[in-house]
Amino acid sequence: MKEIEYQQHYFPGSRQELLQAVKKSVKAKRYQHILGVEQAALALAAANQVDLEQASVAALVHDYTKNRSDDEFKQAIKQYKLDPDLLNWGNFIWHGVVGAEIIKTELKITDTAILNAVRRHTVGAKTMTTLDKVIYVADFIEPGRDFPDVAMARAIAKSDLDQAVAFETKHTLNYLLNASQTIYPGAMDLYNQLVVKN
C-alpha cells in the first residue's frame, strides 16, 4: 500500500515523525501491531468514506500509551480530572480513555474525532462515528491477529462495518464472561444497542 502523506495537520509533523514518536513509546511487538492496525484501518476507511489521514493518525496513536505504568495512568486520571471511577479499572480501559489525554499533551493531537476513536477503541461506545468503528474493527482484524474467528471477522468487515462491530463486541464480551473478567459499562451499552438494532 502506498504510504500516506500528511497534509491536514491532524498531527503537527510528518507520518515519519509520528512513527518515530510511537516507536519510542511502545514495545517492539506493540509497534508491529500498530502498523498492522494502520494498514487495516486505511482499507476500512477507503471502503467506508472515512478520511484516510484521520484514520492513519488515529490508528498509529490508538495504543500509544499501552505500555505505560499503572502509576502513570492513576496520576493522569487525577491530573486531567477524569471520572474517579476510572481508578477501579486497569490498563485495558486506561490506555484508551486516559491515553487520549496523554496523546493530546505529548503528541499535540487535538482533533476530537481522533481522540474519541482512541477513547472508544477497546470497548466501543453506545454512539460510535464511522471513524470510531474503523479503528475498533481494524484493531481486531489487523494482519498480525491470530485467533479462531479472525478469518470470519475479516470477511464480515470487508462487507459490512456495522456487522463487524457487532461480531467483535459479542466475541469480546463472550471472552470476558468466560474468563470471569469485569465488563466496562460502555461495552455493555454498546452490546445492548446492537441487540436492539439487529
Ligand SMILES: [Fe+2]
Ligand atoms: Fe488498545
Ligand SMILES: [Fe+2]
Ligand atoms: Fe491495539
